[in-house]
Every structure is written in structure tokens, then in C-alpha cells.
Amino acid sequence: MSTIEQAPAKWVGQSLRRKEDPRLIRGHATYIDDIVLPGMLHAAIVRSPEAHARIVSIDASAALDRPGIAGVFTGEDMSDLLAPLPMAWAPPGVEVKTPERWPLARGRVCHVGDAVAMVVGEDKYVVVDAAQDVLVEYEPLPVVVDVEEALKGETLVHESLGTNAAHEWSMGGGDVEQALADADVVIERRIVNHRTAGAAIETRGCIAEYRAGMLTVWSSTQVPHLVRLFYAVQMGISEDKVRVIAPEVGGGFGSKLQVCAEETLCAWASRKIGRPVKWIETRSENMAVSHHGRDQVDYVRMGAKSDGTITAFHAKIIQDVGAYFGLLTPMIPELGAFVMTDCYRIPAVKTDIVGVFTNKFFTDAIRGAGRPEMTHMLEVTIDQLAAELGMDPVEIRRRNFIQPDDFPYETPYGIT
């Protein structure tokens, strides 16, 4: 064995102080709500209390009568937007039914919290009061919130799509059905992975300033480059005329990996009014309409020999998409499919995914995005297998680990 001379300790192995800490611990950092621009207006959003309804009328007269209100805007006012909010996942050969998602509802709301109108004014207290004065008449429509119920298609979230099944996708390798038929023991179970919120301590927020043909947006975002592109697309501005600045971001965990309706609203309103517009999400809004995560009903089957060797794993994922797609929504369970064998040598695997619309806010990438769901499915099923075989749950895992001399190891679906 050759000897490697130890490099002098400089950085490797040292505990380093973070460069950003001094401003964070002194209260000198600049988060989105710490930024104030000259002439800046504030925005508040009127949101639907109905899960599914036709908008009969919107009366903003009382709101507009309040002093300090610069405008109240509805979906109809924003017909000059060139594109709806984006869904950016299109795998070759998969049909994905994508409903249009506009920053403000156009004639119909599809989930509680769907944005119906935007109030812009001089003071953040005034716009919140005025938003409560906007009278919206709704005609309720049938609602479906259970994903398995929705899959039956009796109540449709989007009549025009003719189905609640948004997309179907499968991935796997090896002969799962044969392996299950040959197994000494087969475990079957239904697993519910509930809906969750990212809940960063700093809520979402942005300031948009449209001035002299240039759009500058400060946003508490994880993806400044992506939102820059989509502002350009939606508002019909050349991308080089758009600048997006992400200041200090107070947590995101995926919930700020999104092209948000409210950011587009502020950009549009700033161009309309000619002044900068700020919107800071409330915590109640954050829980309702910062995209959610998880929300799957899964049916899994696992086959094994009587000595605990796992021979097959099949997962059917019913993904609760919510009422629309976010930026990456249909991709989330696929990310789970890529890790479905995890650290185990399982020769035959398959994931079948169906995404289903319901009258809830949309789900998207939150903390692990599909992978924690799959890991949970796999591990609880291994526990159940161990119990079924009367084996120690640690021992059954050791027995199925990919061994050191298996590397480079190719999974049955072809990933090394």
C-alpha cells in the first residue's frame, strides 16, 4: 500500500464559519419585505372560499371607494397576458392533459384560495381592508376532493378535459408479475401519504417595478432564472429586458421553486399603474396556496423468498395533482420511481403512476419531491415483510443490501 503524504491542513477537515452569518445574526440581512422602493404600492389578493364554483359577478365599487386604493383588477382585466402560468415537464411519448392556470381566475374557481381579484393601494393595511370589500358572487359547482373518487370521473374538475386523469406513466425493469407469481410470500398494502405544506418561516413575496420598458422583480424565490424567462413569455417582453433579483431567502424547501401567480400579478400591475408593487404573502395564504407536497394513495406489492430475499416490488401511485399543474407537478412521483430500489438488490420492479385532478390546491416539489414517498412505501413494506416472515427487520435489510462487490451496480430499470 502506498503512502500518501498528508497535505497541510488548511480548509479540508476544518470547521468553517459561514460568510453570511454576521449579517443574519445582527439583523442586518435584506429579505424581500425589508426592501422599500420610492412610490411603492402594496397588493392584497381576494381569494375564493369555494372549492369549485362559477363566478357570477365581482363588485369592486366599495373597495375602490376607500381612500388610497389605486386599482382592483380581475381576470378579465388581464386578457393581455400572452400565456398562462407554466408547466414545464413534457416527457416524450406521454400525454399530459394540462389545464390553463391564469394568475386570476377566468369565470371559474377550482380550489379554495383560487385568486379572484387583486387590490392595489398605498398602504398594506388599506389593501387588506379593501380586499374584504370586494363582493364576489359564486354559483357553487360539484366538488371532488378524494383522489380515488376523482379517478372514477363522476365529478370533473375540468369539464373540457373530459377526465380527471391528467397523465399516466410507467417505469420498471424485470418481470414483476412473474416474480410475484413465483414468490413464497407476497405483501400487499395500501399506503396514504398525506398532503403537506412547505411552510418556510419567511412566506413568499415580491416587488415588481416596470419602468421605461424594463421589468425588475425582487422575489423570495429559489428559481430567479426560470421566473425571469416566464415573465418575458407571459408579458411579451424580451427576456433581456427582465431582471430578477432573489434577495436573502428565508427558507423555501421547494415551496419557492415555482412560477407564482402573485409575481405575475405584481409585474402586470406595475406596468399598468406605472409604480412598483409589493405583495407579501400572509401565513394563512401560505398554508392555502403555496404549493403543497406529497398527497398520494399508493398500492404496493412486494414478493420475497421465505429466507427474506426480495424478488419483486410493484407500486401503483395515484397522485393527487390538485386543480392545476404547477411548474413540475406531474414529474414528482416519477422522481420517486427512480429511487424505488433504493439500497436494495431487487431484480424486478415497476411503478405505475396516474396523476389525478381534484378540487384542491396543486401539489409540486416539496422537500425530497416524490422520493420520500417512495422510500416510505418501500421501507414500511419491508417492515411488514419482516413481520410476516418472523424475521428481524435489520437482518432482512442486510440480506437485501447491494453488496460492495456488486458495484458498479445497475438497477433493473437501467440506472447505474
Added chain:
Amino acid sequence: MARAVSLQMTVNGEARSSEVQPHLLLVHYLRDELGLTGTHVGCDTSNCGACTCHVDGEAVKSCTVLAVQCDGAEVTTIEGMAGPGGELHPLQESFSAEHGLQCGYCTPGMIMAAADLLARHEGSGPITEEEVRVGLEGNLCRCTGYQNIVKAVLAAAESGLGVAA
């Protein structure tokens, strides 16, 4: 708009005087009127503690207090914790040394709540890990999992400060 009310307050040792709306929250007075943006709003409902500052020596969630309720009070915010020469407060030092923060948004509230906790504990012997965890249960952090926050508070306590701000 209601009629503005006059307000006197000593903030980080400096006498301030303003005319404010009676519905103005303390946190918005500190942030928007005085420009002390180190105190953050996290939940608007006094659940998360990001807005914690000290009013007359006690930790208070400033998103649920009206500014006019603090007329005549002495208020300390995160900006007032470092010494006159800019030297860090022991809790600021230990949060950095123990990696007790990531995004930093909850940190000012954590430090203000921890300072209050240690000050109240003064004279009761060494504070335990459990007492720190219970004492900070009104402050939420979504990044760290709390482990290093608790370590930072214990380290500051061990450094011998009575930690009265």
C-alpha cells in the same frame, strides 16, 4: 383612517417619538417607521416567534402587540444586542459558532427569546437541554431541526453570561 396617536418609546437605548395609527402593530412600527428590519414577520399570529423582541426586559411577539400598547416602554430588538463597539452578544457569537442557523429568518427571534430565557433562569444553576427546548417552544425554525439552536443556547449559557440584555 383613525386619528394618529402620539407615541414615545426608547428603542435600543434611543428615545423615539412618532405619530402612529392606533391599529399599527409593534412589529410594523419597528420595521416600517424606524427601519429596524431585523425583526421579522413569520406567521402574523404569534405562533412562530420570528418577531420576538424585548419590551421592558421581557420577550414579546411583536406581531400581536399594538405599537400604542408600548407607549413609554423600553424596547430592544436584535439590532440592539451587539455591544457599542459592534462586538457580538454571546448568543450571536454562539449561534454562529454552533451553526445554529441556516436561512437566518427565525434567528433574530430565536436569539431574543433565548436571551429572555437565560435572563429568567439566572441564579437557578446551569440550564438543562430540556429547559432550553421547552423555553424555546414558541419559536419555530424550518431549516435546522433545532439541534444546533439548542447547542448554541447551551454554549452561550456555559460561557458564563447571565445574558441579561
